[in-house]
Amino acid sequence: MPPQRSPVKIRVHPLGDAAVLAELGTRLDTALNTRAIALAAALKKRRDVRQAVAGHASVTVQFDPDQVTHGALAAAIRRLAAKRPPMEEPGRLHRIPVVYDGPDLVAVAAKLGLSPEQVIEHHGRPIYRAFLIGFVPGWAYLGPLPEELVLPRRSVPRTQVPAGSVAIAGHQTGVYPLVSPGGWHLIGRTSVRLFLPDSDPPSLFRAGDRVKFFPVPE
Amino acid sequence: MTEALRVVQPGLFTTIQDIGRPQAIAAGVPPGGAMDRFAHSAANMLVGNERGAATLECTLSGPYLVAERDCLIAITGADLDPHVNGASVPGWTGVLLAAGDELTFGRRRTGARAYVAVGGGVAGDRWLGSMSTNLMCGRGGMDGRALISGDVISVHDSTVPLIAGRTMSEHLRPRYEERTLHAIAGPHFTRLQPESRQALFEATYAVSHDSNRMGYRLEGARLDAPGDELLSFGLVAGVVQLPSGGQPILLMADHQTAGGYPIVATVASASMPIAAQLAPGDELRFTETSIEVALALRADQRAALESLTN
Numbered sequence: 001m002p003p004q005r006s007p008v009k010i011r012v013h014p015l016g017d018a019a020v021l022a023e024l025g026t027r028l029d030t031a032l033n034t035r036a037i038a039l040a041a042a043l044k045k046r047r048d049v050r051q052a053v054a055g056h057a058s059v060t061v062q063f064d065p066d067q068v069t070h071g072a073l074a075a076a077i078r079r080l081a082a083k084r085p086p087m088e089e090p091g092r093l094h095r096i097p098v099v100y101d102g103p104d105l106v107a108v109a110a111k112l113g114l115s116p117e118q119v120i121e122h123h124g125r126p127i128y129r130a131f132l133i134g135f136v137p138g139w140a141y142l143g144p145l146p147e148e149l150v151l152p153r154r155s156v157p158r159t160q161v162p163a164g165s166v167a168i169a170g171h172q173t174g175v176y177p178l179v180s181p182g183g184w185h186l187i188g189r190t191s192v193r194l195f196l197p198d199s200d201p202p203s204l205f206r207a208g209d210r211v212k213f214f215p216v217p218e
Numbered sequence: 219m220t221e222a223l224r225v226v227q228p229g230l231f232t233t234i235q236d237i238g239r240p241q242a243i244a245a246g247v248p249p250g251g252a253m254d255r256f257a258h259s260a261a262n263m264l265v266g267n268e269r270g271a272a273t274l275e276c277t278l279s280g281p282y283l284v285a286e287r288d289c290l291i292a293i294t295g296a297d298l299d300p301h302v303n304g305a306s307v308p309g310w311t312g313v314l315l316a317a318g319d320e321l322t323f324g325r326r327r328t329g330a331r332a333y334v335a336v337g338g339g340v341a342g343d344r345w346l347g348s349m350s351t352n353l354m355c356g357r358g359g360m361d362g363r364a365l366i367s368g369d370v371i372s373v374h375d376s377t378v379p380l381i382a383g384r385t386m387s388e389h390l391r392p393r394y395e396e397r398t399l400h401a402i403a404g405p406h407f408t409r410l411q412p413e414s415r416q417a418l419f420e421a422t423y424a425v426s427h428d429s430n431r432m433g434y435r436l437e438g439a440r441l442d443a444p445g446d447e448l449l450s451f452g453l454v455a456g457v458v459q460l461p462s463g464g465q466p467i468l469l470m471a472d473h474q475t476a477g478g479y480p481i482v483a484t485v486a487s488a489s490m491p492i493a494a495q496l497a498p499g500d501e502l503r504f505t506e507t508s509i510e511v512a513l514a515l516r517a518d519q520r521a522a523l524e525s526l527t528n
Contacts, residue, residue, distance in 0.1 A: 013405035016486060017512035018516075051241065051243065053243055053476075055449060056450055056451070058452075059452070060454065132452075134452065137245060195355075197345075197355050197356075201245040
């Protein structure tokens with residue numbers, strides 16, 4: 001079968017002299033993310049590419065400028081992106097138990113015009129996609145969140161969010177793997193460890209995995 | 219592996235660093251590695267090591283070390299006024315220590331980070347393919363932490379002869395005092411308001427005291443880049459990101475792996491060693507550079523390093 005022309009318009013921006021940011025789109029979209037992950041995997045096989053990491057709808061590529069120019073790499077990225085992405089293997093499914101007693105649960109419910117029970121119900125409904133791993137070790141951006149739960153981030157971020165906190169912001173949800181600062185709304189906590197420093201890779205979730213939350217009493 | 223240096227005093231912040239673990243960014247783990255790769259590579263080459271061998275990165279004030287056996291060292295990067303047994307020793311030069319010799323540092327003269335390479339290469343805990351210390355995860359290097367008094371630094375056994383006196387001439391070293399960083403306009407540069415575009419490449423910024431190996435917060439002209447929130451994307455060291463407060467952040471070796479702030483510029487790879495030698499309070503400027511010029515500077519720097527292989 002000949003490669004199909006893709007409707008994806010790709011923009012390749014320089015990130016200095018040895019990296020580029022290839023943008024496939026600007027929407028939070030599972031199909032775009034699938035293409036980004038496939039493109040990163042294809043780029044990693046090239047000898048002139050040192051590192052390729054998928055974002056939500058982009059790929060950040062570090063390359064060896066002694067082996068390839070910006071222009072030639074950008075052309076190669078466009079060529080690869082135009083190919084029909086390989087059939088995606090379904091990501092592994094993780095079921096994550098959550099104690100829904102987060103410090104922001106009541107306030108979040110009030111802002112959304114819901115009861116805390118309804119927030120919990122909505123949050124546990126979808127099977128989320130892990131769009132990308134990053135920000136801190138083991139953190140996964142999960143989504144899309146049900147429309148009923150969409151809220152901007154907290155105006156004042158917390159300086160310390162406990163590890164295991166389950167949080168929402170915008171169209172996404174996530175679990176803080178380590179104690180870190182954070183601006184998302186904390187609705188619960190899990191005992192599952194997401195950052196596994198003695199494993200390789202050290203993250204429980206990988207880009208493309210699927211995640212389902214379910215409530216537990218304690 | 220052999221014990222080579224005993225830590226009497228660790229200095230302000232001394233860690234084991236190599237060239238990092240770039241493949242770990244897919245799991246959200248910072249790439250890490252030496253901040254000043256030029257000085258790190260040069261130090262290794264001056265003692266006959268592979269460029270990527272681990273060294274000690276000594277920040278602002280150096281450690282007090284005692285040689286446990288004869289070893290060849292080289293000190294590059296910042297000039298922290300190194301002494302052996304009380305006598306000043308040159309930087310960027312292979313120096314032979316005899317068992318019992320004391321390596322100490324005085325007052326900081328230039329730069330922020332000195333690198334101490336030891337013949338054979340410093341041996342540290344390897345984590346995800348690198349011996350670089352990652353403090354956040356408590357892994358790599360010396361038990362995942364900065365050196366403390368009483369630590370003993372081991373080196374890999376080497377068959378390379380210990381030849382002291384190899385040196386990098388001054389004109390080949392980075393001009394750390396220049397503090398002007400070549401930078402290439404970033405993917406979101408066009409979001410900047412006209413006055414902000416001008417300010418980015420003309421204003422003087424100070425490295426805030428809230429700066430570390432993850433990144434430098436820069437204090438100076440406020441920049442405005444209005445627009446929709448961005449989806450998160452992968453980051454690289456050297457990018458200048460602009461949070462909503464308008465004060466840019468220059469990401470360094472232990473940077474977060476993904477983020478969604480606009481990237482207004484990226485520092486040329488040849489200027490990263492200079493960036494690595496900035497201390498809190500130091501001033502810097504960005505000068506707009508084309509990719510071609512950045513690549514030419516990069517080639518010059520590599521040629522300088524390669525002159526050490528002869």
